[in-house]
Amino acid sequence: MDLRKVERMLYRCPEVDPGDYERFPPVDEYELMWMEADYSEDTSVVHIYPFVRIPDDREPFMDFYIWDCMLYPESYARYVICEGCCMSEKDEESFFQYANDKNATVDESLFNGLCEKIISTFPQWHYLRYDSYRHSAAIEHLYFASHRSGSREILFKAGLVNFAHEVDELPRYNLVGSSPESILEIHAPMKLLRMLDQDEFLRCIRPIRKLTDISRFMRPVQE
Structure with missing residues (x-):
């Protein structure tokens, strides 16, 4: 579907x-x-x-x-x-x-x-x-x-516009995530996510099969 x-x-x-x-x-x-x-x-x-x-x-x-x-x-x-x-x-x-x-x-x-x-x-x-x-x-x-439209709404309102525009092109994302971190499955603070919200970064991760391949190199978000 x-x-x-x-x-x-x-x-x-x-x-x-x-x-x-x-x-x-x-x-x-x-x-x-x-x-x-x-x-x-x-x-x-x-x-x-x-x-x-x-x-x-x-x-x-x-x-x-x-x-x-x-x-x-x-x-x-x-x-x-x-x-x-x-x-x-x-x-x-x-x-x-x-x-x-x-x-x-x-x-x-x-x-x-x-x-x-x-x-x-x-x-x-x-x-x-x-x-x-x-x-x-x-x-x-x-x-x-x-x-209320799901991933794109949350990403746009968080200022992660490139991720929002390209979300369907990502190798993987959480359709029911309630935060940018959970949608992108990248456990990183928002400051770092905004730094990653660049065309150059998106071009690099499109071929990656799982976003967890890169998230393992990032520190988990502190509660």
């Missing part, structure tokens, strides 16, 4: 409904017209438009508008990220297909302009200042940190 399916069963959350316009009102007509005009300049690629929304007397949320010619006769698809909720399995799968699509683009000025707003509106997500060319990593961070 796919590990993501297992995680969804282990860490159940309410599912967000992007069609619930009372709770998650769509952008206004002006913004839709702007997106349509921008997309029409190059319809050969997928366009992703993110927004931070703070409605009056309602919880803040993010919505993403995906403009893709393959959605015809619809013009776009809409996905919502909010605190404490996951997407439906179907929406989650299609959302990340778009997020990881090499033929997808995000408006750089819009993307960069949202950074501070995301950090101030959703401090609990521990979001980073991702460059626009890393939009797929940014979207992964936003989604998995927004709700």
